[in-house]
Amino acid sequence: METGWLLLLKNKQCMNTILFATDFSEASEHAFRQVLPVADQLRAKIYFVHVEHVPATDIQASGGMLEQVMQHRRQAAMEGLNKMKWETAEFAFNNNTHIESDHILTTGMIVEEIIHAADSIQPQFVVLGVPSHHHFPALFGGSVAGTLIRKCSWPLLLFPPVITRYPAGDILFASGWDAGDEEILSRLMTLAAQLRKKVQLLHISQARENGSEQQVEAYIRKHFSKELESGHLRSVVLYEDDITGAVLSYMEANEISLLVAGHHKHMIEAFHRQIAVKLSDHSHTPVLIYQS
Numbered sequence: 001m002e003t004g005w006l007l008l009l010k011n012k013q014c015m016n017t018i019l020f021a022t023d024f025s026e027a028s029e030h031a032f033r034q035v036l037p038v039a040d041q042l043r044a045k046i047y048f049v050h051v052e053h054v055p056a057t058d059i060q061a062s063g064g065m066l067e068q069v070m071q072h073r074r075q076a077a078m079e080g081l082n083k084m085k086w087e088t089a090e091f092a093f094n095n096n097t098h099i100e101s102d103h104i105l106t107t108g109m110i111v112e113e114i115i116h117a118a119d120s121i122q123p124q125f126v127v128l129g130v131p132s133h134h135h136f137p138a139l140f141g142g143s144v145a146g147t148l149i150r151k152c153s154w155p156l157l158l159f160p161p162v163i164t165r166y167p168a169g170d171i172l173f174a175s176g177w178d179a180g181d182e183e184i185l186s187r188l189m190t191l192a193a194q195l196r197k198k199v200q201l202l203h204i205s206q207a208r209e210n211g212s213e214q215q216v217e218a219y220i221r222k223h224f225s226k227e228l229e230s231g232h233l234r235s236v237v238l239y240e241d242d243i244t245g246a247v248l249s250y251m252e253a254n255e256i257s258l259l260v261a262g263h264h265k266h267m268i269e270a271f272h273r274q275i276a277v278k279l280s281d282h283s284h285t286p287v288l289i290y291q292s
Contacts, residue, residue, distance in 0.1 A: 031129030169255035180292025
């Protein structure tokens with residue numbers, strides 16, 4: 001693995017960090033353009049990670065041929081990573097700001113290596129470009145993003161290939177108010193303050209008599225009374241059986257720039273409550289997924 005890991009580990013607590021996973025596809029390029037302003041607002045350092053995957057067909061090739069192919073791939077990947085770092089510096093210069101960047105180039109299983117890098121860096125979130133479902137690239141064809149949602153312990157920020165919402169709009173937290181959502185809301189309010197955004201908490205209940213809406217309102221009044229009074233946080237309750245459809249319909253009617261959802265690993269059998277994966281498949285808005 002190529003990067004200054006010792007220096008990285010010494011400095012990782014000194015600033016916000018973003019881990020950007022790239023396969024140099026069109027989807028990754030689009031996400032790269034979107035994440036630069038975010039890194040600027042957060043004063044975050046970006047680590048670009050690329051994993052050279054060795055398919056089974058390559059493993060079966062002769063040793064000399066495989067080594068030659070991998071050397072060519074690593075050289076091309078290194079050129080791509082250096083280009084991204086140069087374009088990051090160019091963006092910072094043109095916008096009279098400063099964004100630090102570094103890279104990680106490794107070989108192995110894609111998901112495992114991305115998680116290993118995230119565990120080492122401890123980023124504010126891991127960024128992925130999600131391709132269109134009509135033309136899956138070889139690496140990030142949905143399976144990598146979906147597997148990371150299920151396995152990665154760090155927040156994931158997914159950029160779709162087409163963004164049709166409002167860049168200046170509010171952040172929407174779609175919540176069933178499950179265990180762990182209180183912590184997600186607290187972390188989200190900190191992020192929203194850094195991004196100078198307002199938060200809308202959309203609580204979706206499948207039964208009017210379960211009393212969860214009272215729990216939400218009581219928690220907000222107790223912990224975020226100032227934000228509630230100032231208008232930086234507001235809550236909306238909907239009663240719907242189709243959680244994903246309700247969220248997407250709400251987004252159609254409101255100016256939303258970022259959709260936030262929680263992925264609750266302790267509810268793995270109750271998939272209908274795990275809206276994060278479904279929303280990331282259907283939304284044309286960037287999706288930030290917190291793990292709990």
